Amino acid sequence: MIINKDVVVIGAGASGLFAAAEAGMRGRRVVVLERSAALGNKVRVSGGGRCNFTNLNVTPDNYISQNPRFCISALTGFTPRDFIEIIERYGIRYYEKEQGQLFCKISSGEVVSMLRRRCEDAGVTIVYNAKVHDITKRGDVFVIVTNNTGVFHCSSLCLATGGISYPQLGATTFGYRIAAQFGLNVIPTRPALVPLVFNAKDSADFSGLAGISVDAVVSCDGRAFRGGVLFTQRGLSGPPVLQVSSYWRAGGYISINLFPDGDAWEFLLSRRRNKAELATILSGVFSKNFARRWCEINSYVRPINQFNDKELREIAGHLHDWKLWPAKTEGYKRAEAVIGGVDTGELSSKTMEAKKVNGLYFTGEVMDVTGQLGGYNLHWAWASGYACGRHM
Ligand SMILES: Cc1cc2nc3c(=O)[nH]c(=O)nc-3n(C[C@H](O)[C@H](O)[C@H](O)COP(=O)(O)OP(=O)(O)OC[C@H]3O[C@@H](n4cnc5c(N)ncnc54)[C@H](O)[C@@H]3O)c2cc1C
Numbered sequence: 001m002i003i004n005k006d007v008v009v010i011g012a013g014a015s016g017l018f019a020a021a022e023a024g025m026r027g028r029r030v031v032v033l034e035r036s037a038a039l040g041n042k043v044r045v046s047g048g049g050r051c052n053f054t055n056l057n058v059t060p061d062n063y064i065s066q067n068p069r070f071c072i073s074a075l076t077g078f079t080p081r082d083f084i085e086i087i088e089r090y091g092i093r094y095y096e097k098e099q100g101q102l103f104c105k106i107s108s109g110e111v112v113s114m115l116r117r118r119c120e121d122a123g124v125t126i127v128y129n130a131k132v133h134d135i136t137k138r139g140d141v142f143v144i145v146t147n148n149t150g151v152f153h154c155s156s157l158c159l160a161t162g163g164i165s166y167p168q169l170g171a172t173t174f175g176y177r178i179a180a181q182f183g184l185n186v187i188p189t190r191p192a193l194v195p196l197v198f199n200a201k202d203s204a205d206f207s208g209l210a211g212i213s214v215d216a217v218v219s220c221d222g223r224a225f226r227g228g229v230l231f232t233q234r235g236l237s238g239p240p241v242l243q244v245s246s247y248w249r250a251g252g253y254i255s256i257n258l259f260p261d262g263d264a265w266e267f268l269l270s271r272r273r274n275k276a277e278l279a280t281i282l283s284g285v286f287s288k289n290f291a292r293r294w295c296e297i298n299s300y301v302r303p304i305n306q307f308n309d310k311e312l313r314e315i316a317g318h319l320h321d322w323k324l325w326p327a328k329t330e331g332y333k334r335a336e337a338v339i340g341g342v343d344t345g346e347l348s349s350k351t352m353e354a355k356k357v358n359g360l361y362f363t364g365e366v367m368d369v370t371g372q373l374g375g376y377n378l379h380w381a382w383a384s385g386y387a388c389g390r391h392m
Pocket residue numbers: 010011012013014015016033034035036039040041042043045046047048051052053054130132160161162163165166169170171172173174175335336337363364365366374375376377378379381
C-alpha cells in the first residue's frame with residue numbers, strides 16, 4: 001500500500017510533534033511515524049513528571065554544540081514567550097521553580113496531550129508501532145518503507161528521533177544512520193546531564209555518604225554551576241554535577257567549591273583559637289558526616305588551634321577548590337541528554353533542512369545541539385521544530 005503525503009516525520013517526541021503540527025497548520029498533509037506504542041515518552045518523564053518545558057532566560061550560551069551560533073536563528077524565531085502563549089491557550093497551569101525554569105503545576109502528561117491535540121487540530125496523522133525499514137530518495141520523492149504500516153511517499157522528510165539517552169524510552173540511533181546514509185556528517189556522541197561515577201579511591205572514601213547533599217559551586221572546563229551536590233552509592237549527582245557532566249571529558253577533573261558564599265581562610269582564621277576539632281568547626285557549614293569524612297580523608301583530624309597558618313591556608317584553598325577525578329559517567333541509560341549528533345554544519349539554521357539533500361530535515365535532540373539543565377532541551381525541541389515546521 002502506497003500512502004502519499006507532503007511530509008513524513010519520524011519520531012513522535014517533543015520536537016517531531018511540534019514540527020508536525022506547525023506543518024499541518026500550513027495545510028501540509030503530514031504523517032508522524034512512531035516506533036513505540038505511545039507518544040512523547042521523554043516529555044512524560046521530564047522534570048520528574050512535571051516537565052520543565054522552557055526557561056525564561058534562554059540564550060544561545062545555554063547550548064553546547066560544535067557550532068555555538070547555529071541555535072541563534074531558531075531561538076530568536078521562537079522564544080519562551082511563544083511557547084507560554086501556547087501552554088496558556090491549552091489551559092495548562094505552570095509555575096516558575098527557580099532561575100526561570102517553568103514547570104507544569106499538575107503533570108507533564110498535560111504537555112503530551114497538548115502536543116497530540118495540536119496535531120489533531122492540524123489534521124496530522126500519527127501512526128504508532130511503525131517499524132521503518134528503509135528510506136530512499138527517487139528524484140524529489142522520499143520513499144519510506146515500513147515493515148507493518150505501508151510505504152509512504154513524501155517531498156519533505158523530517159528526522160525527529162531524538163538523542164540516544166534513555167534507550168529504555170525508545171531512543172535509537174536511527175536518525176544518525178539516516179543522516180550518514182545521505183552523506184551527512186554525524187558528530188560522535190557522549191552522555192550529558194548525567195551522574196558521575198567515583199574512581200576506586202573516592203568510592204572507598206565516600207561510600208558511607210550516600211544521600212547527603214552539600215551546597216556548592218561545581219566547575220569544569222571553565223563552566224561553574226551552583227546547587228546541591230548529592231552523594232550517591234556510586235558517585236555524585238544533583239543539579240550542578242549534572243550540569244558539569246556535559247563539559248567533563250574522560251580523564252579530566254571537576255572542582256568543587258565547598259565555600260561558595262564566603263572566604264574560607266577568613267572563616268578558619270576567625271576560629272583558629274578554638275579547641276574544637278576542625279571537623280566540628282566545619283559541621284557548622286556542611287552536614288556533620290560529610291565534614292568528618294572530608295577531614296579524615298584529607299588527614300585534617302586535629303583541633304583547629306593545632307594547625308599553623310600555612311596549613312590553614314592550604315585547607316582554605318582546598319575548601320574552595322576540591323578536585324575530583326571521576327572514573328566515568330553513568331552512561332546513556334541515566335543521561336538526560338546527549339552531546340553530539342547530526343553535524344549542524346550540514347543544516348540550514350533557519351529551516352533545519354540539509355544543505356545537500358533537498359527536503360531532508362532534522363529537528364530536536366538528534367542534532368548536535370545540547371541544552372543545559374533547566375528546560376533548555378525542551379525549548380530547543382520547540383524552537384527547532386517550529387523552524388522546520390514552517391518550511392517543510
Ligand atoms: C529522564 C529525563 C528527564 C528530562 N527532563 C527534561 C526537562 O525537565 N526539561 C527539558 O528541557 N528537557 C528534559 N529532558 C530532555 C528532553 O526530554 C529531550 O531533550 C527532548 O525530549 C528531545 O526531544 P526530541 O523530540 O528531539 O526527542 P524525543 O522526545 O526523545 O523523541 C524522539 C521520538 O522518536 C522515536 N523514535 C526513535 N527512533 C525511531 C524510529 N526508528 N522510528 C520511529 N520512531 C523513532 C522515539 O520513540 C521518540 O518518541 C529530559 C530527558 C530525560 C531522559
